[in-house]
Amino acid sequence: MRKILIVGAGQSGLQLALGLQSSGYEVTLMSNRTADEIRSGRVMSTQCMFDTALQHERDLQLNFWESQAPRIEGLGVSVAAPDSSRAIDWVGKLDGFAQSVDQRVKMAGWMETFAQRGGQLVIHGAAVSDLDYFSRTYDLVMVSAGKGELVSMFGRDASRSPFDAPQRALAVAYVHGMGPRPEHPEFDAVRCNLVPGVGELFVMPTLTTSGRADILFWEGIPGGPLDAFQGIKDPSEHLAKTLELMEQFTPWEYARATKVELTDANGTLAGRYAPTVRKPIGRLPGGGLVLGVADVVVANDPITGQGSNSASKCADAYLRSIIEHGDRPFDADWMQSTFDRYWDTAQHVVKWTNAMLGVPPEHVLNLIGAAGQLQPVADRFANGFDNPADFDNFFFDPEKTNAYLAQVSGAASAA
Numbered sequence: 001m002r003k004i005l006i007v008g009a010g011q012s013g014l015q016l017a018l019g020l021q022s023s024g025y026e027v028t029l030m031s032n033r034t035a036d037e038i039r040s041g042r043v044m045s046t047q048c049m050f051d052t053a054l055q056h057e058r059d060l061q062l063n064f065w066e067s068q069a070p071r072i073e074g075l076g077v078s079v080a081a082p083d084s085s086r087a088i089d090w091v092g093k094l095d096g097f098a099q100s101v102d103q104r105v106k107m108a109g110w111m112e113t114f115a116q117r118g119g120q121l122v123i124h125g126a127a128v129s130d131l132d133y134f135s136r137t138y139d140l141v142m143v144s145a146g147k148g149e150l151v152s153m154f155g156r157d158a159s160r161s162p163f164d165a166p167q168r169a170l171a172v173a174y175v176h177g178m179g180p181r182p183e184h185p186e187f188d189a190v191r192c193n194l195v196p197g198v199g200e201l202f203v204m205p206t207l208t209t210s211g212r213a214d215i216l217f218w219e220g221i222p223g224g225p226l227d228a229f230q231g232i233k234d235p236s237e238h239l240a241k242t243l244e245l246m247e248q249f250t251p252w253e254y255a256r257a258t259k260v261e262l263t264d265a266n267g268t269l270a271g272r273y274a275p276t277v278r279k280p281i282g283r284l285p286g287g288g289l290v291l292g293v294a295d296v297v298v299a300n301d302p303i304t305g306q307g308s309n310s311a312s313k314c315a316d317a318y319l320r321s322i323i324e325h326g327d328r329p330f331d332a333d334w335m336q337s338t339f340d341r342y343w344d345t346a347q348h349v350v351k352w353t354n355a356m357l358g359v360p361p362e363h364v365l366n367l368i369g370a371a372g373q374l375q376p377v378a379d380r381f382a383n384g385f386d387n388p389a390d391f392d393n394f395f396f397d398p399e400k401t402n403a404y405l406a407q408v409s410g411a412a413s414a415a
Helices: 011-022 035-039 051-059 103-116 128-134 149-153 235-249 307-325 332-356 362-370 375-383 388-393 398-414
Strands: 003-007 026-031 072-080 086-098 120-123 140-143 169-176 188-195 199-208 211-220 268-271 281-283 289-292
Touching: 003 011, 011 026, 011 103, 011 307, 026 103, 035 103, 051 086, 051 307, 072 375, 086 188, 086 375, 103 120, 103 199, 128 140, 128 149, 140 149, 149 281, 169 199, 169 235, 199 235, 211 235, 235 268, 281 332, 289 332, 307 332, 332 388, 362 375, 362 398, 375 398
Parallel strands: 003 026, 003 140, 026 120, 072 188, 140 289
Antiparallel strands: 072 086, 169 211, 169 268, 188 199, 199 211, 281 289
């Protein structure tokens, strides 16, 4: 039986550990926190998982919260006008529903499942020196802990990393008491509110430790008016600042947030990081090799909501690559080809996310505007969040965008 060590117990590490475990591998999982510490700790993310990523969980029978989490059936875009009204407002319908489960709920539950099924769970923060030792006792060591000392083993890939500084200041609040969006009270949607030159507000339904909730997530251009959360330690002050900015920049969202309260004292988060693609192989002082997973090797800004989706897709690609490899050694060539398999999908996420961090060109503004009049455009844009590769067909190139809009307009006129 092949022995595999996974360091890091997030979406990718746990999904991979449970998948390998169910395929008969002897898996050790290292986490710097227990399941109880995760469940009672601070919120970690603003995850919203779309159909493809959710299917990877279903395939492994890990979709434990599917019946409890809100079913997100649409994705809407609003663009603020200079007078804080809405210049653009529409919602696209998803082909398959999306869902968000607070990672405190999911990671704690998955970690307990892994241990109950006989997995070796080690609660310990790992250093490079630890991995040097473990690389001699395991057939394969993978690092899926996206922060801290271990990430420094993986060199930055400058050719794939156009940014060397954070492009947004991030601020998250999990709340109860959010009213429905009046434009579509009969179904849930993620709402993306774009404030040109200032930043973005995302509102997404979620399942948290205390049940149904909503995530309020500001992405502010550094140095701008939304970059206002540094130094705020008190959760109630964080929420008050969130709402103050909503009232100023997105009053249509503030109107349904006047009665919100934090889900819990750990329901806020703020920070920033530079989007980075890293080389997938880490070389240890003793000569051993480790393979980077998910955020360790491809860390995108959350503006396109791809973090947990990419983590799930990475775990799926790595799982299949490991199983197909049989008893052969997990050498550098295999590690590179395994990462390349994931990069086939990840490259589209990186391209799209980095584009969304910039000032949108005229043809993209035309596309977003047209979605307000042409429902097929809104629907296709929404479903791009599930399959970002499709954006290559109608988003980046002005000629492709114009041809697509002409085609849809013609079909609408003929109908």
